[in-house]
Amino acid sequence: MNTEFDNARTQVLVGDKPEMVSVASMSAEALAGDERESSTVSLHSHGRTPTDNASSASSSLTKPSLGMVLQLGLMVAASIGLAFFLIKYxxxxxxxxxxxxxxxxxxxFGNSAMLAIPTPSYAYTFAMGSILNPFAIxxxxxxxxxxxxxxxxxxxxxxxxILPDSPRVEQFKSWTSRWGAVILFGFALLPxxxxxxxxxxxxxxxxxxxFIPVVALGKAIKVTMIALAGYFGMDALIDMAVGFG
Known part of the structure; x- marks a missing residue:
């Protein structure tokens, strides 16, 4: 009697186990489906997709900065003003x-160290190029x-x-590891x-x-070109200044 009861109980437990596992699996799948649906709704509710976010990050990195344009304009204006002053003296x-x-x-050194503050170093280098050795300069x-x-x-x-983890920062690091030397050399070479x-x-x-050799090489080439411009062009600028005077 007891043996039959134990066998029956064992069969019930064993028979119920697959059903319990099946129910648990269905519940897990349902929860995963709800999470995917919630993520999709969240993305589309903002009118954006992961591809849109990546594109936005990429475009924001390549967009020119207004501050950079203003800084360049002030630097050019200050250099022109100092150039005419140096020509006079x-x-x-x-x-x-x-x-x-x-x-x-x-x-x-001052022009590079003064962050976001333009200095008329180009004008001085240009003027000294007409006096000293441009390559040494x-x-x-x-x-x-x-x-x-x-x-x-x-x-x-x-x-x-303190940089946050974001697609923009990751894109920025990826570009640095791949194109860092080219970008740094270009920025160092161009005015x-x-x-x-x-x-x-x-x-x-x-x-x-x-960083050190790439930037030093680009800067040296740029400074040499400015000094050579002064070496060959100072007389013409003096004549022009005399004409305006």
């Missing part, structure tokens, strides 16, 4: 002799300009810890504000051993 600059190289080092100016950019790199590196590039490289933890 070019004889005083000639009396500096080799001390002019120290001035180049100072203005190039380029070498000295390139090294000190790179040293000034280390300030922005350091600030970006220290501030990277555009480099501040954002230095901070950006530091925030993305771009290797300093690669």
């Amino acid at each position: 070019i004889t005083h600059l000639e009396s500096l002799g080799n001390w002019g190289y120290l001035g180049v080092a100072a203005v190039e 380029g070498a000295i100016g390139g090294v000190f300009a790179m040293l000034g950019e280390l300030i922005g790199y350091y600030l970006g590196h220290r501030g990277s810890a 555009v504000p480099f501040d954002i590039a230095g901070i950006w490289a530091g925030a993305a933890h771009y290797p300093l051993v690669r």
